[in-house]
Amino acid sequence: MSDFDYDLFVIGAGSGGVRASRVAASHGARVAVAEEYRVGGTCVIRGCVPKKLLVYGAHFAEDIHDARKFGWDVPECRFDWNVLRDNVLAEVDRLEGLYGQTLDNHHVTVFKTRATIVGPQKVRLADGTELTAERILIATGGWPHVPEFPGSEHAITSNEVFHLETLPKRIMIAGGGYIANEFAGIFNEFGSQVTIVNRGDTILRGYDEQIRDRLLQISMTKGIHFKFNVPFRSIEKNDDGTLTVHLENCDPFIVDAVLMATGRVPNTKGIGLEEVGVELDDQGAIKVDETNQSSVPSIYAVGDVTNRIQLTPVAIREGQAFADSVFGGKPTVVDYQNVPSAVFSHPPIGAVGMTEAEARNKLGTVRIYTSDFRAMKNVLAGRNERALYKMVVNAATDQVVGLHMIGPDAPEILQAAAIAVKAGLTKADFDATVALHPSMAEELVLLK
Incomplete structure (x- = not known):
């Protein structure tokens, strides 16, 4: 024993x-x-x-x-x-x-x-x-990381947001990462007035630039407000339960809740x-x-x-x-290459492998294929929101080294496509695959 x-x-x-x-x-x-x-x-x-x-x-x-x-x-x-x-x-x-x-x-x-x-x-x-x-x-x-400044204790984090007693009519979300953008989409669809405040000038750092720019464009069209390069100065709690938020170089905001999504x-x-x-x-x-x-x-x-x-x-x-x-007597090491990820924003993002910038820095010569389209459902619904699929290919080997998508069901489609990237398949392998029509996923094998 x-x-x-x-x-x-x-x-x-x-x-x-x-x-x-x-x-x-x-x-x-x-x-x-x-x-x-x-x-x-x-x-x-x-x-x-x-x-x-x-x-x-x-x-x-x-x-x-x-x-x-x-x-x-x-x-x-x-x-x-x-x-x-x-x-x-x-x-x-x-x-x-x-x-x-x-x-x-x-x-x-x-x-x-x-x-x-x-x-x-x-x-x-x-x-x-x-x-x-x-x-x-x-x-x-x-x-959750909460920056220290006067009144920061009045903010909530992703720990508490699921327990809100009432839906805030006005909510300010601090941060530019996946948590901030996901909750911005959620509360915006529920009818809240949403403002994202970011200390920097970029959302979703680490994701492909074209994809994150598309999300920013769509989010603004949906009515989400963004404030970039704006640090917090203080938060004051008012007698009626609302919050007055003071930001650098901005007029004060009065909101019902402040959600800190500034990293973990x-x-x-x-x-x-x-x-x-x-x-x-x-x-x-x-x-x-x-x-x-x-x-x-x-x-x-x-x-x-x-x-x-x-x-x-x-x-x-x-x-x-x-x-x-x-x-178990089975020595195992986790492979951290080509781990897929998703942002469940509105619309959602799916990504695996290198971004275009990463590939150019690491590989030198790359080929980029994109498809910029409206999903069939959006066309009939009269919704102008466009999906964007992007494939990054190593020009020397034809190997697909990155896939980046924003649009309806992008994470569901990306999960299967990530297997191809992980397996090291080439653009020619994608081209040789017959399209499944009509679907959004078929765009992956029709990229020109």
């Missing part, structure tokens, strides 16, 4: 932690996991899952309007935020139960409390109980990492090698807490690789 209480102790029951826990247990390890909030982590409880449900709800605003052009006699409709909010939160509760059931089915011990590290192989629960483990895995994810930072504070010698980078992320091992041999980390690629499927891959490598 081992001298330790557990073979593996996991801190954090999010996507990466749950996958690592159940896979390690399936390999025969004695596993425990501590979660101080709710099993499921950011993605399930207060991230991509409830947000995607809000995205679905927001789409009905345009779908109901467009339905009239397709012959449906649709009466005037009223949106009820409370109904959607409560239904989304009920679905989150259901999923949390399923995640807990998965851990229970794999005989993983769950401590619903905070745990900190007090030694290379020892953790302490909030009630003072100390437990030992041969290996410790940190999977505590990320946390690794959730490593107060866990005891530095006290036991775990090295962190300048952003507080745990430094790990390709096997997810930290500077302390018995301590590992996966997911957003390592700040490699902050995506749920990546955390799941890392958790699986860790468990298979350490407990």
Whole structure:
């Protein structure tokens, strides 16, 4: 018998932690996991899952309007935020139960409390109980970053936005990344007056320039306001519950809510990492090698807490690789090349591989193919919104090294197309594939 209480102790029951826990247990390890909030982590409880449900709800605003052009006699409709909010939160509760059931089915011990590290192989629960483990895995994810300025405590983050008591008539969203643009689209479709405020001059940094410019153009057409190169000075809470926002070089704004979507930072504070010698980078992320091992041999980390690629499927891959490598006898290293991503804006974006700028810098000579079109549904509905598909090709090898799309269902189409990019297929391979007509996806094999 081992001298330790557990073979593996996991801190954090999010996507990466749950996958690592159940896979390690399936390999025969004695596993425990501590979660101080709710099993499921950011993605399930207060991230991509409830947000995607809000995205679905927001789409009905345009779908109901467009339905009239397709012959449906649709009466005037009223949106009820409370109904959607409560239904989304009920679905989150259901999923949390399923995640807990998965851990229970794999005989993983769950401590619903905070745990900190007090030694290379020892953790302490909030009630003072100390437990030992041969290996410790940190999977505590990320946390919303809120800049410090007078009145910043009056703002909310993506943690609280799903619990709003009422739908804000006017909402200001700080940031230019995917969270800011997704919630801007959501609240705009719900009828809120939306203003995005960005310290910089670019939205969706890291995405292809043509694609992000198209989203900016469409968002402005839909009525979303943008303020660039504008830092916050202060927020004041008024007697009627509204907020007065003071920005640099702008007149004051009066809004009902301010949502800070200014990035996420690794959730490593107060866990005891530095006290036991775990090295962190300048952003507080745990430094790990390709096997997810930290500077302390018995301590590992996966997911957003390592700040490699902050995506749920990546955390799941890392958790699986860790468990298979350490407990399954199957050494596995995660491949971070050509990881697809999506922005569930209105319309959504899908991307994989190099942007045009990245390809030109790295490869030198590239060929660019684009298709700029109106989706058939939009044509009949009288909606002028245009989709844009872009393919980046290595001119020397004909290999497709990047795909970037904005338009209806772009993420659904991109997922399958990402397989082709990952496999290293060429433009000729796309050209040789017969189109599926009529569809938006056929544009990928018709690019000229």
